[in-house]
Amino acid sequence: MKKSIALLLTTALVISTVLSGCGGSNSGAAAGGSAADAGSTADTGSAAPADTGSTSGGTSIDVQVGPSPETIDPALNSAVDGANMIIHAFEGLLKFDKDNNIVPGVAESYEVSDDGITWTFHLRDGLKWSDGSDLTAEDFVYSWKRVADPETAAPYGYDLLNYIKGYEEAEAGNVDALAVSAPDAKTFVVELNNPCVYFDKICAFAVLVPVQKATIEANGEAWTTDPATYITDGPYYMTEYTDGAQIVFQKNPNYWDAGSITFDTIVWHLIEDSNAAYAAYQNGDISMIKDVPTEEIPSLEGNSEFNVAPIMGTYYVTFNTQKAPFDNQKVREALSLAIDREYVAGTIMQGTYTAAKNFVGPGVSDEAPGSSFEEETTKKYGDHFNVGNYDADLEKAKQLLADAGYPNGEGFPEFAYLTNDSGYHKAVAEYLQSAWGELGLTMTVNIQEWKTVTADRRNGNFDVARNGWVFDWDDPSNMINLMETDNGNNDGKYSSAEFDKAVDDARKTTDLKEHYSKLHEAEQIMLNDAAMAPVAYYNDFWLQKSNLKGTWHSPYGYWYFMYGSLE
Amino acid sequence: MLKYIIKRILMGILTAFIVATLTFFIMNLVPGGPFLSEKAVTPQAQAAMEAKYGLDKPLFMQYLTYMGDLLHGDMGVSIKKRGFTVNDIIGNKFPVSARLGGLAVLVAVCIGVPLGSIAAFKRGKTLDNIIIVFSTAGIAIPSFLTSTLMMYFLSVKLKLLPSLGLDGPANYIMPVIALSLYPTCYIARLMRSSMLDVIGQDYMRTARAKGVSTFKSIFKHALRNAILPVVTYLGPLLASLMTGSFIIEKIFTIPGLGHEFVSAIPSRDYPLIMGTTIFFACFIIMMNVLVDIAYAFIDPRIRLK
Numbered sequence: 103m104k105k106s107i108a109l110l111l112t113t114a115l116v117i118s119t120v121l122s123g124c125g126g127s128n129s130g131a132a133a134g135g136s137a138a139d140a141g142s143t144a145d146t147g148s149a150a151p152a153d154t155g156s157t158s159g160g161t162s163i164d165v166q167v168g169p170s171p172e173t174i175d176p177a178l179n180s181a182v183d184g185a186n187m188i189i190h191a192f193e194g195l196l197k198f199d200k201d202n203n204i205v206p207g208v209a210e211s212y213e214v215s216d217d218g219i220t221w222t223f224h225l226r227d228g229l230k231w232s233d234g235s236d237l238t239a240e241d242f243v244y245s246w247k248r249v250a251d252p253e254t255a256a257p258y259g260y261d262l263l264n265y266i267k268g269y270e271e272a273e274a275g276n277v278d279a280l281a282v283s284a285p286d287a288k289t290f291v292v293e294l295n296n297p298c299v300y301f302d303k304i305c306a307f308a309v310l311v312p313v314q315k316a317t318i319e320a321n322g323e324a325w326t327t328d329p330a331t332y333i334t335d336g337p338y339y340m341t342e343y344t345d346g347a348q349i350v351f352q353k354n355p356n357y358w359d360a361g362s363i364t365f366d367t368i369v370w371h372l373i374e375d376s377n378a379a380y381a382a383y384q385n386g387d388i389s390m391i392k393d394v395p396t397e398e399i400p401s402l403e404g405n406s407e408f409n410v411a412p413i414m415g416t417y418y419v420t421f422n423t424q425k426a427p428f429d430n431q432k433v434r435e436a437l438s439l440a441i442d443r444e445y446v447a448g449t450i451m452q453g454t455y456t457a458a459k460n461f462v463g464p465g466v467s468d469e470a471p472g473s474s475f476e477e478e479t480t481k482k483y484g485d486h487f488n489v490g491n492y493d494a495d496l497e498k499a500k501q502l503l504a505d506a507g508y509p510n511g512e513g514f515p516e517f518a519y520l521t522n523d524s525g526y527h528k529a530v531a532e533y534l535q536s537a538w539g540e541l542g543l544t545m546t547v548n549i550q551e552w553k554t555v556t557a558d559r560r561n562g563n564f565d566v567a568r569n570g571w572v573f574d575w576d577d578p579s580n581m582i583n584l585m586e587t588d589n590g591n592n593d594g595k596y597s598s599a600e601f602d603k604a605v606d607d608a609r610k611t612t613d614l615k616e617h618y619s620k621l622h623e624a625e626q627i628m629l630n631d632a633a634m635a636p637v638a639y640y641n642d643f644w645l646q647k648s649n650l651k652g653t654w655h656s657p658y659g660y661w662y663f664m665y666g667s668l669e
Numbered sequence: 670m671l672k673y674i675i676k677r678i679l680m681g682i683l684t685a686f687i688v689a690t691l692t693f694f695i696m697n698l699v700p701g702g703p704f705l706s707e708k709a710v711t712p713q714a715q716a717a718m719e720a721k722y723g724l725d726k727p728l729f730m731q732y733l734t735y736m737g738d739l740l741h742g743d744m745g746v747s748i749k750k751r752g753f754t755v756n757d758i759i760g761n762k763f764p765v766s767a768r769l770g771g772l773a774v775l776v777a778v779c780i781g782v783p784l785g786s787i788a789a790f791k792r793g794k795t796l797d798n799i800i801i802v803f804s805t806a807g808i809a810i811p812s813f814l815t816s817t818l819m820m821y822f823l824s825v826k827l828k829l830l831p832s833l834g835l836d837g838p839a840n841y842i843m844p845v846i847a848l849s850l851y852p853t854c855y856i857a858r859l860m861r862s863s864m865l866d867v868i869g870q871d872y873m874r875t876a877r878a879k880g881v882s883t884f885k886s887i888f889k890h891a892l893r894n895a896i897l898p899v900v901t902y903l904g905p906l907l908a909s910l911m912t913g914s915f916i917i918e919k920i921f922t923i924p925g926l927g928h929e930f931v932s933a934i935p936s937r938d939y940p941l942i943m944g945t946t947i948f949f950a951c952f953i954i955m956m957n958v959l960v961d962i963a964y965a966f967i968d969p970r971i972r973l974k
Contacts, residue, residue, distance in 0.1 A: 173751035180706070257704075260711040273713050323752040345750065345761065346924030347834050371833065374928070375919045377817065381832045382922075384825050440760040553701030553937060560709060569706075590709035 113620070160413045162367035163650070166391040169374035170345050176311045176325045177249045180257040182572070182659040183392075185308040187370060189660055191350055192311035195223050195242070195290070195334040196302055200654050200662075202576065203262055203471060204302050208237070208335065208343040208358065208482050209290070218297025218612040219354070221305075223290040230356040232339035239284030241312040246292075247277045248318070249309060250268055258309045261574065267293045276400060297612040300577040306573055309334070337363045337664045348372055362653070363664045365474045389668065390653070390661070396525070399452045399643070409647050413659045414465040415572035415640035416458060416581065419534070420594040422565055423633070427514065428594075431631055432506035437566070438635035439499035440537050447638040450533050451526045455638035457483035461625055462578045463639030465657030469618045475578050479622060486629045487636070496540070503541055511542020517565035519545055522552040527568055530637070559593045569593060571642060572659065585633045596633040617662060670965065677961065681954035688950040689739065693732055696942050703748040703937040717891075722748055724939075735943065745940035745948070749933070755944035758929060763948075765835065766913030766925035772841065773848035773910050774903070781853040782899065784861020786887060789868060800857060807854030815918045816847040833922045844921045849912060852906055856899055864895040897968060904960035908953040919968065 107245035168183030176188050190196075195209035209223040229237040249256045250263050250272040263269050263280070281293035294301065300303075304310070314333040318327045325331045329340040337360070338351035351368040354360065373379040376393040383391045394402070402408040421428040423436070428434060443457035456463070459480070466475040489496045500510075509516040519534055521527045531547040538545050545566075550558065559567045571591070573580045582588055585599040586605055601624055608620035628634075642659055653666035704710060704718050719725040723734060737904035788800040823843065824832040831840050851873060868875065868891060876886050913927025930949065933941035 150682075170750070172749055175751060252713075253721070255714060255717040255721045257706075257710050257714055257718075259717075260714055273717075323746075325752070327752040327757075333795050344924055345753070345758075346918075346928060347922065373833070373922045375922070378820075378832065378920055378922050381820050381825050385828060385832055387831070387833060501809070551701075552935060553699075553705055556705050557701045560705075590711060 128567075129529040131556045150238045161365050161668065162369065163365050163390075163666065163668065164369045164371060164388045165661070165663060166371045166373050166379045166388050166393065167661060168372070168392060168524050170372045173326060174349075175323065175330075176309055176313055177245070177254055177259075178323075179309065185658075186310065186649075186660050187349065187351070187388075188308045189336070189662070190335050190664060191334040191340065192308070192313075192370060193331070193357075194306060194311040196306040197302045198306055198656060198658075201472065202465075203657065204469070204656075207306070212302075218299070221292045221294070221301060223292075223305075225288045225290065227288075228649050229335070229358055231378070232334045232354045232356055233314075234356060235314075235593050236287075237312060238287040238337050239290040240287070241284050241314065242290045242503055242555050243284050245283045245312045246310060248313065250280045253275045256309065258307075258574070261310055262304055262307060265296070265298045265304070267295050269295075274662070286320070296610055298609075299612065299614050299617045300575065300579075303575045303577060313622045334628050338368060346372060365663060368663055375414050380645075382648075386647075389650045390644060390663075392644045392661075394645055395594055396452065396454075399454065402645070403453070404463045407648055408643065409646055409655070410454060410641050410643045412456065412464040412657055413572060413640050413642050414463070414576060414581075414657045416461060416568065416636050417455060417530075417568075417570045417640060418458075418638060419635040420559065420564075420567045420569040421599075421632075421634060422562060422567075422594055423637055424562060424595045425565065426516075427506070427508070428565065430506050432502045433508070434632035434635070435498040435541075436502035436506065436541065437538060438632050439487070439495040439502070440541050441534065441535065441635060441637060442496075443487060443637060444492065446530060446533060451638060454641055454643045455526075456641060457487075457489045457640050458636035459487050459489050460628060461634075461636045462581060463488075465509055465576070466573065466578050467576055469614050475618070475621075476547060478618070479625065482622060483626055499541060508542075511544075514543050516546065518548040519566050520548045520550065520555055520558060520564040521568040523549050524552065530568070551555050562593070562595060567593065569634065570640070573657075576620070576657065578625070579605065580619055582624050582628070585628045594634055596628070596631070598627060598631060598633075601627040601631070601633075674958065674962065677958045681951070681958065684954055685947060685950050689736070689777060689947050692943060692946045693735065694728075696937075697728055698746070698825075699937070701920075701937055705937070715955075719906050722746075735940075739947070744944040747894060747938055747941045749936045749938040749941070754939050755893070758941065759926065759944060761949055762924060762926040762929060763912070765923065766918070766927055767911040769826070769835070769841065769844055769917075769923065769925065770848065770907070770910030770913065772845050774852065774907055776845060776849040777852035777856055778899070778903070779858025780849075782892075782896065783862050784857040786854070786864050786892065786895070788857065788861040789864035790887070792865065802852035804857045807850045808858070810850070811848045812851065813916045813920065814915070815850055816917060818870060819843045819846065820920065834908065835923055840921075844917050847917050847920075848910060856902065859898050859902060860895060866903060867895045869889045870894075893967060897964070900960060900963055900967065904956040905953065908949070908956040912949050912952060 125397050127496045166187045171184035171187060172181055173179050174187050174191070177191055179185060179188060193207045195207055195212070196204050197207040199205045208225055208229055209531050210226045212221060212223040216222050216569060224351045225239055246263065248254050249259050250269060250526040252273060252275055259273070266283035268279035283291050285291060312335055317331045317333045321328070322333045328344055329343055334354060335357070337357050339352060339354045340349065341352045342348065342350035349370040349372065351370070353363055353366045357363065371382065371388055373382065373393065376395040379388070379391040379393045380395050381480065382388045421434045423429055447453070447457040460476060462475050462479065463476060464476050467473055468478045503509070503511065519531050521531045533546060535545050555567070558564055559569070571581050571584060571585050583605055584591045585596050585601060586592060587602055604620050604624035604627060608624065609621070611617050642655060649669045651667055651669055653661060653663050655661050678866060704715055716725070733744065746760060747753050747755055748759060784800055788797045791797045820832055820843065830842055834840055869973045873886060873891060876890055913925035913930070915927045917923065917930040918925045918928045926945070929941060930945045933945060
């Protein structure tokens with residue numbers, strides 16, 4: 103008898119653990135519920151402005167733009183999936199419209215002093231946070247100083263704020279040295295070190311949106327993980343955050359332009375597996391997915407729900423210019439010309455990339471509104487790579503290699519191509535192996551884990567390596583500057599005094615025309631030097647149900663869902 | 670008995686300590702760090718972030734600090750899940766994985782044990798052959814295949830079951846089947862062979878000769894002895910299934926702990942690597958101790974020394 107009771111112990115063991123599991127998760131669900139309640143009190147607490155909201159009522163959209171974001175704290179974010187959520191929850195001084203032009207955000211207007219140093223922003227009337235409290239210029243002072251604060255350790259702090267007077271002191275710990283001020287509740291003033299012709303684009307960057315001091319001081323970094331404390335100033339506020347499952351946004355009735363916002367709810371499904379995302383899309387559970395399984399792409403071609411659109415960025419190959427034989431311009435140019443870019447982009451990458459003709463690709467603007475830097479390059483200088491006529495480029499490559507002293511690749515040392523194995527990297531590596539094999543060269547493919555690739559590449563521990571850049575903001579300097587001698591991302595350690603000067607001139611000028619013409623000049627210098635080998639321009643590709651209308655995708659890699667509708 | 674348990678627990682603590690120490694130093698030997706990304710952060714930002722997480726101190730000092738905090742039950746803050754402490758992450762996600770894994774073990778035992786016993790009693794008959802084929806196939810087919818096939822047919826084609834999350838009971842069906850298929854088949858095979866051993870024993874023949882019914886002879890006499898290997902297997906099985914499966918969680922988008930074990934490593938989220946590893950080590954040790962105790966209850970001849 104006693105023994106048979108004992109026999110039950112094992113089963114009891116299993117059952118008890120299962121039950122304890124249930125208990126734990128129930129309390130988790132309860133916590134979620136109370137958080138959602140807190141969200142809805144913010145809603146009812148602001149009943150007065152709520153009636154200016156939409157009358158469409160109860161529309162909801164389910165989307166997938168990536169797995170769980172690392173953070174949705176604007177100051178700490180450096181990833182595009184986090185930024186996609188941040189632009190729906192917050193609004194900065196300025197923002198982008200459908201055509202990627204800068205338009206007023208919470209700042210109604212701004213003016214720049216003649217010397218280009220002082221930028222004065224005028225905020226709209228009656229701005230409020232999602233909890234109903236007032237948003238003032240002081241909030242911007244706090245938020246920008248927070249980005250500069252070494253305690254915050256914002257990854258983009260330097261990139262965005264080093265233009266501002268006092269940044270170096272602020273970065274060293276004296277945050278108040280940063281020259282941002284609020285003379286009154288509706289005016290925000292920024293003083294720069296040097297003029298910066300694209301500072302308006304920086305002001306529209308998702309890192310520099312306002313965040314609320316009260317909630318951050320009370321909750322620390324955890325303010326972003328609880329709907330009750332995630333106070334926003336943009337179109338939406340958060341009502342649920344289940345890491346690894348979903349984030350739910352609800353329309354913010356306190357947003358100044360709430361009347362223009364269509365969807366009441368956005369559900370961000372945090373799906374990591376592209377096949378799972380695809381299954382949910384096919385089921386109709388999700389209306390838009392960013393992570394489309396690459397093996398499905400051939401079957402999706404010609405499907406009107408499958409979209410491909412450029413984002414600002416280039417896939418390229420870095421040569422270790424400090425190491426023979428890659429210190430020889432002719433060798434680099436030969437290797438670069440031997441790449442059939444059309445084949446790589448169209449066949450190997452299944453048309454999800456576009457063959458690179460130069461370094462800076464589509465989506466990046468030039469001087470005039472709506473113009474394209476890439477088109478200007480073609481007009482002014484012609485394309486560097488003869489994408490339509492690969493054979494001509496290949497002949498040139500063979501000639502260059504012979505000129506460099508390696509006819510048919512004779513005497514060329516064996517070298518390695520460093521890459522990680524994700525996306526198309528491995529397939530591209532194998533292609534390069536055969537393409538450079540055509541020149542008589544022997545290349546081995548060295549596949550390492552991503553962090554190892556990044557570390558080795560940065561430390562100059564490679565011959566040739568995969569590389570790539572996605573723009574942070576729409577100015578060609580953001581990528582061209584990578585080849586500057588002292589740039590931290592100049593992995594190939596390319597160095598040219600002439601190039602450095604052109605880039606520096608472009609940085610310091612107050613004249614928009616000169617800014618762009620210097621950058622065109624710089625791009626030509628680096629292309630002629632074969633500082634690296636551009637391969638393809640990045641695109642975003644995604645699936646979107648045909649009844650989802652009115653949303654758009656920007657070259658920043660952002661989707662704007664707030665004005666869309668399901669028909 | 671009590672002395673034995675205390676000894677096992679002390680040994681367990683020592684093991685966990687060694688695991689923690691080894692993990693700490695090996696993890697720091699791997700190239701790259703949490704702040705390394707495709708785009709270089711400025712040296713200033715890098716320094717500020719390292720200072721924030723205490724990574725600017727000498728490695729041994731970091732180790733001492735970590736172990737000191739660990740003794741107070743504080744496993745630090747995650748570097749790559751900003752705003753979450755490691756305790757939060759484990760506290761939120763373990764119950765999800767534990768519920769799923771626990772259900773899978775329950776299913777595996779409830780199906781695997783009878784299946785194995787039936788196979789043994791019908792040895793050589795058609796039913797036995799069917800069970801053998803099923804259990805061999807179940808062991809050979811990887812879970813990602815069964816889950817993908819189920820997802821394709823049950824969710825995408827027939828639209829019978831939801832493919833995402835764990836919102837309702839229907840959401841559990843596919844992940845539980847995927848998780849329990851392998852252990853079910855393994856238990857069935859284990860049960861079959863140990864049951865065959867037991868049936869051949871003299872006391873079983875005696876029992877039957879004395880007129881004990883087949884049903885009673887199985888459940889009263891054979892099962893208790895035959896189940897011991899299954900109990901042994903149950904310890905590590907519970908530990909591994911209840912702490913979550915990376916693959917199943919990824920395929921069905923389940924916010925469980927299994928995912929964190931794996932994803933913490935490529936992102937070099939040091940505190941999370943440490944936290945999940947120590948948690949897993951402790952859980953396995955605990956399960957093994959519990960199994961040992963259960964053993965003694967089932968078969969008193971086993972003296973715990």
